[in-house]
Amino acid sequence: KRKKAAGSGTRMVFPQELPREEQIIDPEGVSEQDYKIIGQEVTEVLVMVPASFKVKRIIRRKWALKDPLNTDQKGVIIAPIPARTIQRGLFDESILAYLLISKFVDHLPLYRQKQIFERIGLKIPPSTLTDNTNAACKSLQPVYNALKRETLANLYLQVDETRLQVLEGSKNGSSHRGYLWAYHAVADGLVFFDYQTGRDRSGPAAILKDYSGVIQTDAYEVYQSLFSKN
Secondary structure (H helix, E strand, C coil): CEEECCCCCEEECCCCCCCCCCCCCCCCCCCCCCCCCCCCCCCCCCCCCCCCCCCCCCCCCCEECCCCCCCCCCCEECCCCCCCCCCCCCCCHHHHHHHHHHHHHCCCCHHHHHHHHHHHCCCCCHHHHHHHHHHHHHHCHHHHHHHHHHHHCCCEEEEEEEEEEEECCCCCCCEEEEEEEEEEECCCCEEEEEEECCCCCHHHHHHCCCCCCEEECCCCHHHHHHHCCC
């Protein structure tokens, strides 16, 4: 939100839900014996609180029967550990979400995220970041499948592909050209991407093999070959 400020165009108004920390500044040497407060002028400035880490300790206490002769109940019991995205992983879901958003939305590669974490004060091995990112992506596969299913259920789709350079995992510094195929359901505002190493018809042919509806594309010959009648 913005509001008009005299002689300065527009001025940003900070959301009311943000926490406020007040700093009261009085004139030097003022005395309540000689003066009284008749009002105040408030100036708001935005402050950034640097990101930080904390460790959550999950403590499961073990309970033992006071009467060992009571055979109707288990002698020692402990609560099951809460379900987690990566059951034996070191990271909470908040860290996993940060890794994925930073990499795929903000386009920060993992080595840059590693550097950011180190500036905050925590050194995380690159392999740990990679393993957790891959595991988090794998855990989202059911969500992706549902998104794909709902998108393809629409009667009108827009389809297009875009190229991107993909790093080779086996050789440092080398890359190959890959393609992201986008499938957009306009009516529902849904979109999913399908990665392919090439630009031939195999990718969209597999995705659209059971599709029944209207597809809008450019004049790329692959699309023509998918729907041409022999």
